[in-house]
Amino acid sequence: MRTIAVCLAFLATLVPGPPALAEEPEISEASQSCLECHAEATPAIVADWKRSAHAVTSPLAAQKKPEAERKVSSTKKRPEINDKVVGCAECHTLHPKMHKDTVEHDEFQMHPVVSPADCAVCHPTEVQEYNSNLMSRAYPNLRLNPLYMDLANEINGPRRYENGKLIKDKPNLATEAESCFYCHGTKIEVTGTKTRETDWGEITTPVLKGWPSHGVGRINPDGQWGSCTACHPRHSFSLAVARNPATCSECHKGPDVPAYQAYSVSKHGNIHAALAKDWNMTAVPWTVGRDFTAPTCATCHISALQDTEGKEIVKRTHEMADRIDTRLMGLVYAAPHPKLPTTYSIRNKDNQPLATALDGTPAAKFLIDKKEQAKRRATMKKVCQSCHSKTWVDGQFARLDNTIKVSNQQTLAATRMIQEAWAKGLAKGPDRNDSPFNEPLEKDWIRAWLFHANAARYASAMLGADYGVFALGRWEMARILDEMEEKIKGFRK
């Protein structure tokens, strides 16, 4: 019966006949010129693009679609919004003066690194939302937070053992780019140009420091933050890829953000594993119960959803925290979400760049208030309630609130121990102008909140309890707390 369905579906696509074909938008002369060489020079990039919506739709045609189905958000008339498909030149020659990576390439002013400002010509709302998303500032949020940089340097800095002493050096940029800044994004800088002979003549390319990078908070050569290709990988920009949980796993699988892990053992993840091959992963809007029967990451956090009656459930958002009231990860204590994406500017009551003080007190003026929290939770609940009863949803959120509270309490116990260790000189902490992150006992403390408090919270938020018990969660948390106590007692003797 499936084969018959495929046959029917196929026939349906063919029936429209010649008129549809006649309407197919053309490739611009500029892009046609790119393709002449690149079909041979980089054939798979061209092939990938040819499968994309960009290769078969023009911005103008996209603007004419019914609002709910529209993927472009620009409503303006601009010269770029025309009837040609979105080809090579349409993106790689935009804003040549802003792009420091612009080079003379054949007859074009071409830049290799396409930035959100380029995408914003057709997708301004998405880029604007993304700019409110703290992922867009992932680079400065790490680079300009001295405490977090202490941690990053501790992880990435190479060691030498000399004269019975372990010496820690600063990491180089290449190491950082392969570690924390792989996900956070690098700062791409143009340091010159390079010319080489190719089969198509002499070619000049910019020399780029920090390249490659598709980290979410990449600083582009035009000064813009972010990288759309992080989730919408060029050059197919496939919605099916962006909506697949594996995409998010690229940065959200490790013990510091075990979101994907929790999902993978959730009922949602299990149903996805079994059935997603038959789901429609590219429909816009995305119909719960018809296009798919269990959520992926995108469903709950980003996508525009409607129900089988065609009624809107939630609007699309690229401000990923729009449906998140509490920040569960990357913090000593879970806390209300920051107001601004620039978390590096947060200061707690002790003037540390953290969303809470070490005793758990939130840096309230930098964080969303209860009203905004309630609003965000209400939006998320709408998503949940497309498949679950109100009772069910309220029950699960009560559990999450409990997990947040208890995991914060566990972290408080760990923090009090490390503070005692600092006070008694068993470790050197901030009170002695030393990093709180660079000694073994401190690393026990870090693991307590960065990995395990966190895993328990994700397990509750995403129904993946197996990661909240033994794998990364409560068992490890309990073990660390007990071992810290033993170590502190041991030192005391």
Added chain:
Amino acid sequence: MRTIAVCLAFLATLVPGPPALAEEPEISEASQSCLECHAEATPAIVADWKRSAHAVTSPLAAQKKPEAERKVSSTKKRPEINDKVVGCAECHTLHPKMHKDTVEHDEFQMHPVVSPADCAVCHPTEVQEYNSNLMSRAYPNLRLNPLYMDLANEINGPRRYENGKLIKDKPNLATEAESCFYCHGTKIEVTGTKTRETDWGEITTPVLKGWPSHGVGRINPDGQWGSCTACHPRHSFSLAVARNPATCSECHKGPDVPAYQAYSVSKHGNIHAALAKDWNMTAVPWTVGRDFTAPTCATCHISALQDTEGKEIVKRTHEMADRIDTRLMGLVYAAPHPKLPTTYSIRNKDNQPLATALDGTPAAKFLIDKKEQAKRRATMKKVCQSCHSKTWVDGQFARLDNTIKVSNQQTLAATRMIQEAWAKGLAKGPDRNDSPFNEPLEKDWIRAWLFHANAARYASAMLGADYGVFALGRWEMARILDEMEEKIKGFRK
């Protein structure tokens, strides 16, 4: 275009047509009444149900199928076994007096929590088998086993650090429900009712303690054990989901039960990963070599299998241990499978609620005997031999037996060390009326048997050696043993 014409001509001959449609069973008036509001109130639940076999088959029609293809096991005539499809009301209004969660809902006596007793109207054999399965008693098997509750409390109990001491509190119910009892199941209790205004008027729902829960040993408001939705997620009850290994991973992926992990690196798992998209995951019976070419968890442990000649290989069973002779996990020592599902009632020779004594002696009278073990292994071997030669299968089982023996020997070494530690006062054990599970050294011992002895056994049982060496297996076991020895020697000085 000629091909299309051929397709169309062919499809015309296949289009089911009116007669087939005429035979489609009807929705009962009661369920029709539910759907009137719920199509709008919970559209994705309705959509999910509409894809289910329940939405297109009546119990009566299901009973008439040839025995091998039958998914219902009831052969009785009962009013519920009629010619209507199995809709909302068919399940949610059954046995209203038994269900403490029954409320007046519209004109119905409706209960939200469907229990195995409800499912048993059509699927009595499955429910009966499941009741012999220790998963059905997962709640009391943990809750009523004081030793295991010691471990659970140690994991889930929050800590406070006060006056230089780590104080351990008892966990609350919400934490337990997100941790151990997420998989084991909660006890759902009705504590009252709540009435709220909705778009469809005033609605009364029961207030449920322990909700949500789809743990395998859930105690339902009608007093029944178990939750069919744990593996057959409502409301599609998809066989494809139940048979997908991801479903089992929900509770069998952590280091305490790394069955899914072992499978994922087995040849079986690899073939599944590559080819399952083209398998028939819903055929009943399930034909080895035609519907699928490598087993999933369900294949070996549950499903009714036949060979390509139509000959029965094994019967379906929901007593998951029917093909398992030795219990590999959750025990200090691997031991013959318990006779009864109520493992909390087991007592070893030292009167502890464990399947073996701490020296490894089995609590024989509570465990299946050699004859029953041989019978179960013979059944499992039938499954293996549908694809493997007898020599191959015998060879692999000899390896498993060796792994069981050696892993038990490793555990014995760890146990003797912890007993020495207890005897010498290096840790407080049962001899001093203290939990054997609450100190760092004891946790080394726990990891030895609960994680690593276990992982080696799963790797042998399921051919996933990569998890039996470095990831969770022998390397870690050896390291813990050596570290325990070092710690004990260190304490001795």
Added chain:
Amino acid sequence: MRTIAVCLAFLATLVPGPPALAEEPEISEASQSCLECHAEATPAIVADWKRSAHAVTSPLAAQKKPEAERKVSSTKKRPEINDKVVGCAECHTLHPKMHKDTVEHDEFQMHPVVSPADCAVCHPTEVQEYNSNLMSRAYPNLRLNPLYMDLANEINGPRRYENGKLIKDKPNLATEAESCFYCHGTKIEVTGTKTRETDWGEITTPVLKGWPSHGVGRINPDGQWGSCTACHPRHSFSLAVARNPATCSECHKGPDVPAYQAYSVSKHGNIHAALAKDWNMTAVPWTVGRDFTAPTCATCHISALQDTEGKEIVKRTHEMADRIDTRLMGLVYAAPHPKLPTTYSIRNKDNQPLATALDGTPAAKFLIDKKEQAKRRATMKKVCQSCHSKTWVDGQFARLDNTIKVSNQQTLAATRMIQEAWAKGLAKGPDRNDSPFNEPLEKDWIRAWLFHANAARYASAMLGADYGVFALGRWEMARILDEMEEKIKGFRK
């Protein structure tokens, strides 16, 4: 186009038509005779084979295909290269005198264990290449390397705790076969024959020590190295399986070789997870950008690739290191790839069987030189450049080189610490004729290079940074180094 193909394929199955059947090669009389019993005795094996290319193609027909599409590499005329399909007898009765596992079976001289020498009748190039691959010598590379066997014994040897002392025994063969030698392969030896009654009369089978095994370096009863079924699982020998990354995960997922893990969080892996269900995983040659849009393990390391213009990108190779310049795993320090597959014969300047000395000096005469390294990297870059620009590829390889350098430096720090511990008697090392791998502090050192230096390198090589930071990489490396220092200082007091 795919839909049309599906339609056509579907219609083809319905309109069998005599002409097509008439051209299908026949099953030999011998294989027909096997099938008579085995269709009933081992129906799923027969079913699996029936889906294979072997069941529908004859060697002679395969030889006639255009070179680029050819999967057989034999160009010779031999009696086995005939017009019959490759059935049971075609493989299981080859070279009866060489096979010590040959038995009288019905009227045939049959051997159960098919070896690469059997496969080489049609696939000689592949087998020859594989023989240059160090995977083909995985058995002796471990068994004949006394240092590595020290480590293996330390992992696999069971412990007894007697009289306050942990006694380590040698592991038995069954344990080894379930641990290291599961992937490395066992040595299969014929120790006799066994006769049993079956439904088809008396059957004699060889008694095989070391069976089952499909490890990559299996020593077969005919003395040949390797096991093609390790990646091409019998009896379908599916290309789709061999090309699926899950196949490689069987041995390359643990912390000692986290290649699959790195892939799973790479952009490549993410695209595979989302889209592979629609890829053509069996096309030969394999067209980048058309058959698939992101690489699997096979793409980069093995497969013959062409671009969408039909131009060859790289040739197929079963010498998996043909595109690898540096060996990243299984070594104390990453080093140029060994020249010969027999790594057990390598000696460093201190006469240890290691590719480098403990100070990092390469055992240069056993390793490929810079020219060969450059050649291999150039081949790999060709693969990368089918989808990425030269700038991108050069940038990423510069990162990998940096990671290799820094991870080696980290290992040097760890090694200097363990050497100091040996020198000061804090642990017993090679200088005191003791294994460098059998004490807890030594195991910290092992984890540093075997797991964590390694994970960082894989993360760079395969763009899976999430495994290079917290999960297995730099965080753990830094933590171990700091803890080693603390332990050494602690001992010193």
